Amino acid sequence: MAYKTDIAQTVRKKLSVPKNYVVYLLNDDFTTMDFVIEVLMVYFSHDAKSAFDIMLKVHVDGKGICGVYPFEIAQTKAEQVRVFAKANNFPLRAGIEEE
Numbered sequence: 001m002a003y004k005t006d007i008a009q010t011v012r013k014k015l016s017v018p019k020n021y022v023v024y025l026l027n028d029d030f031t032t033m034d035f036v037i038e039v040l041m042v043y044f045s046h047d048a049k050s051a052f053d054i055m056l057k058v059h060v061d062g063k064g065i066c067g068v069y070p071f072e073i074a075q076t077k078a079e080q081v082r083v084f085a086k087a088n089n090f091p092l093r094a095g096i097e098e099e
Contacts, residue, residue: 020099021074025054025081027062031090039092040066043080068099 023044025036033055040051044066058064069077078094085092 018070020068021071021096022068022099023066023074023077023094023096024063025058025066026093026095027058028091028093031085031092033059035085035088035090036092039081039084043077043084066094071096 025039036055036058037048037051040046040054041048044051046054046066054064054066067077068074074096078096081092081094
């Protein structure tokens with residue numbers, strides 16, 4: 001039985017909490033405010049008020065945080081924004097960075 005306990009302790013030591021990544025939008029001169037709000041509501045599940053507030057942050061500060069996710073989810077959301085923006089002829093860009 002000591003053998004199983006040693007393995008369990010070794011496994012616990014190797015496992016760690018995954019890092020989180022911030023997904024953000026970058027301002028540009030062509031993407032409409034309404035489109036940014038739609039992106040925030042559809043892809044990041046923000047309500048209308050929080051989407052509006054984040055859109056203003058992007059507009060005024062040049063960058064606004066959409067959410068915080070594990071790496072794979074953050075990467076997927078940034079790619080979804082890119083594809084959706086491109087399909088609608090907007091240059092909106094999303095990025096990710098470690099929290």
